[in-house]
Amino acid sequence: MSDLDQLTQSLARNLKRWRGERGFTLDALAARAGVSRGMIIQIEQARTNPSVGTTVKLADALGVAITTLLDHEQGAQVRLVPESRAVRMWSTEAGSSTTLLVGAEARGPLELWTCRLVSGEGTTSDPHPEGTVELLHVTEGELTLLVDGFAHAVPAGTSATFEAHVPHGYRNEGGPPAVFTMAVAIPPVR
Numbered sequence: 001m002s003d004l005d006q007l008t009q010s011l012a013r014n015l016k017r018w019r020g021e022r023g024f025t026l027d028a029l030a031a032r033a034g035v036s037r038g039m040i041i042q043i044e045q046a047r048t049n050p051s052v053g054t055t056v057k058l059a060d061a062l063g064v065a066i067t068t069l070l071d072h073e074q075g076a077q078v079r080l081v082p083e084s085r086a087v088r089m090w091s092t093e094a095g096s097s098t099t100l101l102v103g104a105e106a107r108g109p110l111e112l113w114t115c116r117l118v119s120g121e122g123t124t125s126d127p128h129p130e131g132t133v134e135l136l137h138v139t140e141g142e143l144t145l146l147v148d149g150f151a152h153a154v155p156a157g158t159s160a161t162f163e164a165h166v167p168h169g170y171r172n173e174g175g176p177p178a179v180f181t182m183a184v185a186i187p188p189v190r
Contacts, residue, residue, distance in 0.1 A: 122171030
């Protein structure tokens with residue numbers, strides 16, 4: 001698949017996803033964005049590659065960044081963010097700082113958890129409602145993140161996010177306790 005084909009497919013998938021997340025009909029999005037209904041249909045069916053201006057209008061109308069609409073990795077179930085890729089927002093000479101570990105675009109209820117798994121233990125979760133996103137950051141040990149049958153090693157200092165509408169779980173395969181903080185963003189009931 002060429003880069004242009006991948007971009008067209010990503011835009012189609014992401015536009016449809018975010019239109020659904022926002023609860024917009026084709027007509028509502030067309031009116032908000034100033035883009036024809038027909039153009040939106042063509043984009044969502046991956047039959048056209050719109051101009052940058054049209055893509056910006058759609059992103060603005062959906063309230064997401066243009067990179068969110070164009071990101072070919074948005075369709076992936078899991079995104080790992082190594083410590084080296086976390087964004088230091090500010091710091092002082094005395095040692096204070098804030099760091100953005102990982103982010104996701106979601107709305108609705110939000111839960112914050114702290115978790116500790118000793119060697120050989122784990123927990124599983126049934127799928128959450130469509131649109132649920134989980135974000136986590138491992139502070140100690142190594143977590144094995146299981147998402148839809150696939151295992152992902154998440155060592156201390158690494159963050160991850162995934163769409164949690166599939167079976168998932170967390171394990172410590174061995175060694176010291178795995179300690180992590182987790183946020184769960186649940187879509188509102190419509």
